[in-house]
Amino acid sequence: MTVAPYQAIAAELRHRIESGALRPGDRVPSTRALMREYGVAMATATKALQALQQERLVHASPGVGTVVGPPPRARTVRPTPRPTPPPSGLTLQxxxxxxxxxxxxxxxxxxxxxxxxxxxxxxxxxxxxxxxxxGKDALVLQMIDAAFGEYPLPELTGDWRAQVTAVARTQWAAYRQHLWLAGALSVGRPQLLPKLLPYTDALLAAFKPLEKSAALYAAISVVGYVRGLAQSMEGEAQAEQDTGMTGDDWAERQGEQLAALVAAGGLTAFAELLADNFDFDYDLDQLFAFGLELLLDGLAARLRP
Missing domain, CATH: 1.10.10.60 (Homeodomain-like)
Structure with a gap:
């Protein structure tokens, strides 16, 4: 019996997962990487990953790619049914x-x-x-507070840069776990919540050498950077659900159109970037870390004696 190329690729990846060579959370080779490794077309590589997604062996992670494990958004939210309480009140915590x-x-x-x-x-x-x-507005505020409560700040040690990095990474982890959280949070009119205020307090402490207004602007800049980047995650997850394509799949399908637009528009910087089959794997965690370092480099200039 002849095995289709996509089935052979899926079988090899399945073996890597079952043998432990690829562990839960590990990134699976992208469609581009599979095309290079097996010498197949993009459609074949995409079909192989889709087969594994249907088996719930892998899922698309926004900003990361396809990773091992079932999709987190597919879990059920229904608890064991409980009887309706008497009219006298709510018997829930x-x-x-x-x-x-x-x-x-x-x-x-x-x-x-x-x-x-x-x-x-x-x-x-x-x-x-x-x-x-x-009411719902009060509920959402309490949900935000409870979500950040799952990620208390670690003990902050080291210089100001190490402290700010720890705060930003903790905030990023909360957004990673709860994709809705970044969109629910306001920067211009920040919610005054007990488990959220310590984040800003820690940033203000790190920026003490600055004048008060500058310290507050610096703290807001860090919070706004992390939140702003995190907001793209929920949209990416929704797009993957709606289209069935990961970010890598989408990028592959835009390649020819992008090349045509670059050539027609005389976009020389883009042309140089795309030359020699430049391979760029978009990773949102790496982008977060890279952007945070740039932001901290700028703040370092302001904090320099």
């Missing part, structure tokens, strides 16, 4: 409500969160939930 709201937002996005939805998932009346929480 606040933490249960917040955990359910966060689970729905993680799986389907913040737009899917509503008081009615949470009440249905938990088996309680919607009005009882309103009396307990105070």
């Amino acid at each position: 606040q933490g249960e409500v917040l955990r359910m709201g966060i689970a729905i937002a993680d799986a389907e996005g913040l737009a899917a969160v509503s008081m009615r939805r949470i009440a249905a998932e938990l088996g309680v009346s919607t009005m009882a939930l309103y009396r307990h929480i105070g």
Whole structure:
């Protein structure tokens, strides 16, 4: 029986996963890398990865590529059904409500969160939930606080740069886990939340040598940079769900059109970049680290005695 090329590639990758050569969270070769390794067309490489995605052996991770493991957004959010409480009140702990709201937002996005939805998932009346929480706006604020509470700041040591880096990386980890969180957070009108304020406080402490206004602008710049980059993750995850294409797949399909536009527009810098089959693997974590270093280099000039 003849095995199709995409099936052979999928079988080889499946063996790497099952043998432990590729572990959960490891990045799987991109379509471009598979094309080079096996000498196949992009459609064949894409089909091989799609076969593994259908088996839930791999999933697309925004800004990273295809990684080993089932898709995190595919998990169910329904708990064990519980009986409707008596009309006298809500027999839930606040933490249960917040955990359910966060689970729905993680799986389907913040737009899917509503008081009615949470009440249905938990088996309680919607009005009882309103009396307990105070409405969706209050719920979202508490969800933001609870999400950041999962990522308390580590002990901050070293110089100002090490401290700022630790704060930024902790914030980035929270956004990585909860893709809706960056979009829910405001920079211009920051939410005053107990578990969120320590982030800004730590940044202000690191920037003490600066004049007060400059220190606050510096802290806002760091928070805004991390949040701004993180906001692209949810859109990328949604695009992958809607199209079935990873970022690498999409980039491959734009190659010919980009080359034509570059040639027609006389874009010499782009032409030099694309020359010699330049291979660029877009990695959002690497972009975050690179941009953070640039930002800190600029702040270092302001903090230099």
